[in-house]
Amino acid sequence: MTIDADEIAEDAGAALASGQENHLAAMRHSAAHMLASAMLELFPDARLGIGPAIKDGFYYDFDLPRPLTPADLEQLEAGMRAQQAAALAFEHSQDLARADAVRLLEERGQPFKVEIVNDLPESEGPTVSFYRHGGFEDLCRGGHLGSTGELGAFKLLNTAGAYWRGDETRPMLQRVYGTAWDTQAELDQHLWRLEEAKKRDHRKLGRDLDLFSFHPESPAAPFLHPKGMALWRALEDWSRQVRTDAGFHEVRTPSLVRKELWETSGHWGNYQDNMFVLDDYDHVSGLKPMNCPEEILIYRTRARSYRDLPMRFSDYSTLFRKERTGVLAGMFRVRQLTQDDSHVFCRDDQVDDEIRLALSLVRTQYAPFGFEPRAKLATRPDKRLGSDEFWERAEGRLKERLDEDGMSYEIDEGGGAFYAPKIDIFIEDALGREWQMATIQADYQLPQRFDLEYRAPDGGFERPVVIHYAIYGSFERFIGILTEQYAGAFPLWLAPTQVAIVPIADRHLEYAESVRTALAAAGLRAEVDARSERMQAKLREAQEQKVPVMVVVGDRDQEAGAVSPRLRTGESSQGVPLDEFIADLTARAASRELWPAAGAAGPAE
C-alpha cells in the first residue's frame, strides 16, 4: 500500500497509456474522485489533498474537523455506491488559466489544491484542467472511467494519518485507503489474500513456531528462542562460508565506543539523536550504530602496504540504533540488529573488481532462498560529504557494475548514505511492503576523514577506498522476511527442527533416541516426541510446527534398523534403512535445496 504512492500521484494523469493496468488505474483514480465527492457530502468543509490510484486501489487525503470512524467509512462507501448506481458521467468540465483556477479554488475553500496549482511547473502549460462528475468537480489531469456506473467492486479499507506532501513539518491529513477491482470475485480474492497474508505474518509465526518473542522490558528487540537461534545459526554458517570462500577474515569490535570516534566518522553530527548515548565516567560514549569506524581502527593498527590490499573483513557484532518509536515493526525494524557486515579496504584500481565481487556474493548468498530481489541505485542525498565530482564518479562506477552484471535496477534519487552512493537490494514481505536487505557502498569519505593510507609501489602514500556491504542486511529482518516467504515452512537446511521422531509406543522410545543420536551425529537437528500420545497426535503436532521430515518408528522399524519417513508435504514411505535415510537427508541439507516444497505446509490452517 505504500508503493511509491507519491510518485504515482504525480503521474496519475500519465497513467493513461494502454491495457488492463491503465484501465484499473483509471477506475481506481475515478473511485478516489467518488470518495472525495462522498466526503464533501459528509463534511461540506472537508479540505481535499490528493487522491491517486495506487497498487491494488486508491486513496484520498482530507483535512477534516474530526477523526473518521468505521461508521464514517460505511457511510462514505454508501455514498460512493449511490454515485455508482446513478451512473454519473465523468466530464472534462473546464480549463482555467492558473490565476483563475487559484481564485476558484480559494473561493471553494481548498487551500491544498491552490498550493498544487501554484507549484505546477511551467512545463505543465498556462492552464489547468478540471473534471466533474455529478455535482463534484476536482482539479485533475484526467484519466477516468466514462461514468461512475463503470466502477467495479470496491471497498474502503482503513484510514491513516499522512503529512501533506509527505513533509513532517506540514499538517497531518486523514488518508482513506480503498481497493477497487473489475469484479466482485477479484475483490473477494484480494481481500482473501490480505487475510492469508496475516497468517504468514512473521510476528504470529515467530510465536506459534517458538522462534522468538518480544517483551516490553526490551521493546523492539527480539529474544531468540532455541528454534529461532537454530535458524539464525544456519543462516550465519552459510554467510560465513560465502565470506570465507571469498577471502574474508572475521573480526569482532566493541559495542561501547567513545563519541570522539563518531565525531571523526561524521555519525555524531548526522545521527547523534538516533544513538544510545551513555555516561562513561569522564567521557561520553555511544552504543555503536555502525561497524565501519571500528574496522578502520583495526586497519590503522599497522602500516599497510599495497601488497596487503584488498583486505576483507567481516563482522557479525550487534548494532544499536535508537529508532523513533513509530517506525518499529517486529523483526523488520528493531533497535538492536546484527548485520553480516563486510568491509573491504582496497586500492582505487581494485574498486571495480571488489564491487563485482560484492554483487556476485549477493547472488551466491541469495541463491538458495529462491526469491527475486529488486535492486536500486541510491544516489547523492542533500545532506552529504564530498564534492559533486566525487559523487558523479562514485555513482557512475556503481552504475557501470550494475549494467555489466545485468541486474535490473531502478534509480533511488537522493537515497544514498551521507558518505557514499549505494546499491540496495529490496524484498517484499507478506503484505507486499518492500524492505531493504543487502546494501553495497563504495566509500571515499571515511578513509579521508580517518586519514587512511597505504604504502604504494613507488614508495609514496596512497589512500585506500572502503567498500561496505551487508548481504542479508540484518539477521533479524532477514529472518522475518524468510519466515513470511516460506510461511514458516522452512526448507530442510534452515528448519529449526529438521526431523521429528515419532515413536509409536513407549517401548520404541529407546530406539527412537538411538535414531536421534545417529541423526545428530550426522549434523541433523532432530527431536523425539516422547509424550504419551497417539502417533497421530504427534504427527499433527510436527505438521503444525511445519517440521520438514517426520519419521515414525515402531516394531517393524526397530527390528529392521529402519525408519518410516513422512514429509511435510504428506508424502510417506516405510521401512527405509536408517543409514540410507541419513545419507539422503545429509546430502539434501548440504545442498541447501528448497526441499521439501517450501511453503507447502499441508492442509489444516
Next chain:
RNA sequence: GCCGAGGUAGCUCAAUGGCAGAGCAUCGGUUUUGUAAACCGACGGUUGUGGGUUCGACUCCCACCCUCGGCUCCA
C-alpha cells in the same frame, strides 16, 4: 516523533457498570497406539501499569507503557 486503532489465562476469543468464562495448550490419571487431534479430571486472572469517577469498574475518565495500520525517518 505524528495521526488512528488496540491490549481479558500461554494462544484464540466471550462477558457494556453488578459473582471474569469457553476451547486449545499445560499439569495429573487412564490408554501403548502404524502416518494430521484417545478419554477423565485439575490447575490457570491484581482484565497492560498507575491514578480518578462510582455503593460497585474488564466496562466510564486521565496519564503512562507496549503492540498494530499508515505518515515521516532508516548511517
